[in-house]
Amino acid sequence: MTVKVITWLDERLGLTTIYDLVLDRKVPKVNWWFTLGSASLFLFVLQGVTGIFLSVYYVPSPGQAYNSIQYIMNGVTFGWLIRGIHSWGSSLMVIIVFIHMLRTFFMGAYKFPREITWLTGVFLLFATLGMGFTGYLLPWNQRAFWATTVGTEIAGTVPLIGDFILRVLRGGSDLSAVTLARFFSVHIWFLPVVIIALISVHMYLVVRLGISSVPKEEESESSGEAA
Numbered sequence: 001m002t003v004k005v006i007t008w009l010d011e012r013l014g015l016t017t018i019y020d021l022v023l024d025r026k027v028p029k030v031n032w033w034f035t036l037g038s039a040s041l042f043l044f045v046l047q048g049v050t051g052i053f054l055s056v057y058y059v060p061s062p063g064q065a066y067n068s069i070q071y072i073m074n075g076v077t078f079g080w081l082i083r084g085i086h087s088w089g090s091s092l093m094v095i096i097v098f099i100h101m102l103r104t105f106f107m108g109a110y111k112f113p114r115e116i117t118w119l120t121g122v123f124l125l126f127a128t129l130g131m132g133f134t135g136y137l138l139p140w141n142q143r144a145f146w147a148t149t150v151g152t153e154i155a156g157t158v159p160l161i162g163d164f165i166l167r168v169l170r171g172g173s174d175l176s177a178v179t180l181a182r183f184f185s186v187h188i189w190f191l192p193v194v195i196i197a198l199i200s201v202h203m204y205l206v207v208r209l210g211i212s213s214v215p216k217e218e219e220s221e222s223s224g225e226a227a
């Protein structure tokens with residue numbers, strides 16, 4: 001019966017083709033460093049799922065934000081766990097994405113034909129950092145408030161357009177309800193949409209081009225001689 005259902009669906013949706021293309025493709029002999037892209041992807045999904053749960057109780061207004069977090073920590077069943085995973089996960093994701101970037105850099109995986117994979121990766125790194133920056137304000141505690149005050153101040157030191165950037169980030173000259181609202185919006189809508197789009201292109205290219213292999217010593221030696 002199950003086989004019949006699967007065959008029925010496969011004939012219409014091409015499931016085995018998708019499976020072969022995405023999950024059963026040939027990969028060169030690789031090592032543990034090659035797992036960090038998938039680890040980044042896993043962490044992004046984990047952040048998404050825990051973030052959605054947090055949004056059930058979190059209230060993005062200066063009068064309610066702090067208390068709603070306290071309630072998540074002390075009143076909601078496993079709220080402390082969900083928030084813990086989300087806040088530790090954010091730091092872990094930045095670290096893992098960064099090491100994934102170093103791996104692709106040191107193994108020369110950014111070279112032809114993977115330049116666009118690298119380029120989308122660079123934007124993914126910035127977007128991931130942006131998630132950390134906007135998320136940090138949301139608990140609306142002293143640390144969050146002053147970290148964002150300093151962070152936006154630093155952005156404000158850009159020559160010529162610094163003041164403009166600072167006002168756009170804060171939604172005025174000071175941190176206020178407007179700042180909290182726009183950081184929340186950027187954190188749960190703008191950046192996630194951008195990241196999902198970038199990951200889609202990134203993954204399309206990984207599937208299309210295949211994974212690069214570990215550079216061999218002889219290759220670098222011979223190219224050294226040729227140069």
Ligand code: HEM
Binds near residue numbers: 037128210
């Ligand atoms: C949210 C962030 C990211 C996710 C989810 C992600 C995901 C992945 C995955 C699953 C792979 C294939 C497996 C692997 O090689 O590890 C990959 C490959 C790759 N990624 Fe990322 N990545 C991210 C960020 C970055 C960054 C920041 C860069 C560089 C600036 C980058 C550059 C590359 C390159 C060049 C490859 C091809 C590697 C090869 O063919 O050997 N990625 N990425």
